[in-house]
Amino acid sequence: MIEVKNLKKHYGDIKAVDGVSFSCPDGQITGLLGPNGAGKTTTLRIIAGLIKPLSGTAIVDGLDASQHSIQVRRVLGMQSDMIGVYPRLTAREQLRYYGHFYDLKGKALEDRINSLVRELKMEEFADRRAEGFSRGQRQKIVIGRALIHDPHNIIMDEPTNGLDVMAARDARQTIRTFKEQGRCVLFSTHYMDEAEHLCDHIAIIVQGRIAAFGTPSDLMSRTDKDNLEDAFVVLAGSAEGLLHSEVKEQ
Ligand code: ATP
Numbered sequence: 001m002i003e004v005k006n007l008k009k010h011y012g013d014i015k016a017v018d019g020v021s022f023s024c025p026d027g028q029i030t031g032l033l034g035p036n037g038a039g040k041t042t043t044l045r046i047i048a049g050l051i052k053p054l055s056g057t058a059i060v061d062g063l064d065a066s067q068h069s070i071q072v073r074r075v076l077g078m079q080s081d082m083i084g085v086y087p088r089l090t091a092r093e094q095l096r097y098y099g100h101f102y103d104l105k106g107k108a109l110e111d112r113i114n115s116l117v118r119e120l121k122m123e124e125f126a127d128r129r130a131e132g133f134s135r136g137q138r139q140k141i142v143i144g145r146a147l148i149h150d151p152h153n154i155i156m157d158e159p160t161n162g163l164d165v166m167a168a169r170d171a172r173q174t175i176r177t178f179k180e181q182g183r184c185v186l187f188s189t190h191y192m193d194e195a196e197h198l199c200d201h202i203a204i205i206v207q208g209r210i211a212a213f214g215t216p217s218d219l220m221s222r223t224d225k226d227n228l229e230d231a232f233v234v235l236a237g238s239a240e241g242l243l244h245s246e247v248k249e250q
Contacts, residue, residue, distance in 0.1 A: 001026050001184055002047060002153055007056035008208075009042050016042040017053070018208035024186045024201070026152070029179050031199035032188040035236060039208040040188040041080075044155050047186070048078040060153055074102065076153040077146035081161065085141045087131035091122055094130065095144050102149040116144045119177075121170060136167035143174065154178055156187035160194060172198060196228035204235050211239030 002024040009017040017039040024030035032040045045051045047058040049069030058065040065072045086094055092113055099109045117126045120140045125133065130141060139159070146154065159175070160168040175198060178185045189195050195202055196216045204212040204219070212219055212235040216228050223231040 001059075001061060002030075002155075002186055003057075003059040004043065004047065005057045005059070007043065007046060007058060008054045009039075009046060009051065010054055015208045017046070019056070020203075020205065020208065020210055021056075022201075022203045022210060022213055024184050026184045027179060027182045028200040029175060029185045029187070029198050031195040031202045032186060032205060033190075033192070033195055033202055033232060033236075034188075034205035034211075035240075038205045040205055041157055043205070044078065044080070044157050044186070044188060048076060048155055049073060050078075074149065075151055076155065077149065077151035078155045078157070079139075079143045079146040079159055080157040081139075081142070083142065085130045085133070085138050088129060090127050090129050091133075091137070091141050091144070092117065092126045094141050095148055098145040099148045104149065112148060112150070116147060120144055120174065135162045136164060139163060139167070139171070143171070151183075153184045154186070156185070158188055158190065160189065160191060168194075192227070192229035192232055202228075204232060204239070206236050206239040209239070211235050 005021050007017050007020045020043055032043065034040050046053050047060065047065055049065040049072045052066045060072045061075045063072050089097065095113045095116060096109060099112065104112060117123055120143060122140050122144065125137050130138065160171050163171060172194060175185055175187065199216060201215055202219060203210055219231045219235065220226060220228060223234040225231040225234065
């Protein structure tokens with residue numbers, strides 16, 4: 001379970017995250033949506049304990065991510081494009097390398113690698129060096145690395161970005177499987193259709209603040225729209241309008 005409470009992170013004058021609160025229950029998929037620069041990646045990186053907030057807390061399975069980042073990393077996996085793959089290592093070697101970070105070794109580690117190679121359909125390229133890998137192949141390595149220690153909580157930053165139709169379907173199916181396994185899943189996406197069909201709850205973030213939170217059908221009925229994209233445009237647009245008028249008044 002992930003709980004974010006009044007989280008703030010500023011970079012000089014830029015309020016990347018400015019008082020964000022929401023929670024993601026176990027066995028459910030929570031989507032984080034927002035325009036470019038809204039604060040999604042920053043929020044995810046704070047939850048993963050990669051950066052510290054200015055104030056507020058991100059709690060993962062009862063642990064404060066900024067105070068117990070090592071323990072949090074044991075119960076959480078983060079997939080992000082920002083962390084590259086090693087071109088000289090094979091896909092399987094990269095999984096093994098990450099497994100060592102979590103003290104996995106011997107048969108337990110090899111069994112885990114084999115099952116990830118199977119689940120993520122990496123058999124064809126698992127023993128090839130990553131140099132020259134396609135975006136989808138690199139993405140699978142990044143997802144596999146995030147899962148090597150079988151974390152209960154999974155964070156994904158735009159997991160289907162740039163993937164072809166089949167690879168994106170596979171990634172969405174993987175996310176559904178996480179839910180069936182009872183894991184807590186939080187992911188960001190710019191694909192509204194994907195969010196509408198996958199997510200149990202959606203947090204819309206605009207200029208570092210939560211503009212709306214609810215189930216996809218809540219957000220659609222609140223805006224009287226029959227698809228999430230139209231609902232998003234209304235909710236994000238009106239939040240931007242409100243923030244502009246606040247700035248003008250100051
Ligand atoms: P996108 O959808 O484009 O990936 P995002 O919602 O993930 O955007 P963030 O990456 O969280 O947005 O960025 C939020 C804001 O914080 C942006 O204005 C960004 O430029 C700024 N920001 C993020 N990290 C830093 C940093 N290390 N230094 C300065 N500004 C930063």
